[in-house]
Amino acid sequence: xxxxxxxxxxxVTEMGQExxxxxxxxxxxxxxxxxxxxxMRGLELLIYFNNNVxxxxxxxxxxxxxxxMPNASFSTLKIQPSEPRDSAVYFCASSxxxxxxxxxxxxxxxxxx
Amino acid sequence: GIxxxxxxxxxxxxxxxxxxxxxxxxxxxxxxxxxxxNPWGQLINLFYIPSGTKQNGRLSATTVAxxxxxxLYISSSQTTDSGVxxxxxxxxxxxxxxxxxxx
Numbered sequence: 001x002x003x004x005x006x007x008x009x010x011x012v013t014e015m016g017q018e019x020x021x022x023x024x025x026x027x028x029x030x031x032x033x034x035x036x037x038x039x040m041r042g043l044e045l046l047i048y049f050n051n052n053v054x055x056x057x058x059x060x061x062x063x064x065x066x067x068x069m070p071n072a073s074f075s076t077l078k079i080q081p082s083e084p085r086d087s088a089v090y091f092c093a094s095s096x097x098x099x100x101x102x103x104x105x106x107x108x109x110x111x112x113x
Numbered sequence: 114g115i116x117x118x119x120x121x122x123x124x125x126x127x128x129x130x131x132x133x134x135x136x137x138x139x140x141x142x143x144x145x146x147x148x149x150x151n152p153w154g155q156l157i158n159l160f161y162i163p164s165g166t167k168q169n170g171r172l173s174a175t176t177v178a179x180x181x182x183x184x185l186y187i188s189s190s191q192t193t194d195s196g197v198x199x200x201x202x203x204x205x206x207x208x209x210x211x212x213x214x215x216x
Binding site: 033035042043044045048058089091093100101102103104106107 | 114144146154155156158161
């Protein structure tokens with residue numbers, strides 16, 4: 001298996017633009033997590049899906065952020081409109097039934113200018 | 114929500130030294146994992162250890178769930194062990210321990 005695949009690896013966008021980050025979990029995994037990592041706040045759990053259903057979105061910072069998982073092999077995290085304070089590395093992780101070992105993608109480094 | 118505290122925040126070692134990293138958590142745990150973030154930013158799963166003891170080469174981990182802590186042991190450290198070590202409890206991360214191993 002190729003592991004968790006995130007795209008793009010780097011994204012530079014202007015303030016106010018819409019940004020879409022993508023994640024393909026490991027085949028057979030049914031839990032998916034989105035994180036944001038910054039120096040100030042560390043690794044923050046944004047949202048957790050189980051069997052494609054959002055279970056806990058309490059970490060989503062505000063309404064500008066939204067996440068979807070239309071099927072077991074794809075998820076998106078969207079920011080609209082983007083702001084400079086959204087600049088961070090965004091990680092996606094997946095794990096099997098019952099949230100056992102989790103595996104992370106390589107992250108998307110987002111810069112909003 | 115659950116609180117995860119890691120100590121020490123920073124650790125500097127000479128190559129060959131041993132170290133112990135600690136993770137305290139505030140509530141009962143279903144899932145506890147240790148991760149290493151290397152200098153390139155990649156997060157690698159080291160252990161899934163909600164209870165008990167596991168060993169993998171020079172690394173081992175112990176979780177005492179009843180006392181709400183977990184320990185990660187690194188023996189005979191190498192420069193490639195440098196990076197940040199995170200404890201995640203129910204997928205909530207602590208602030209990490211930044212380890213620097215000097216040659």
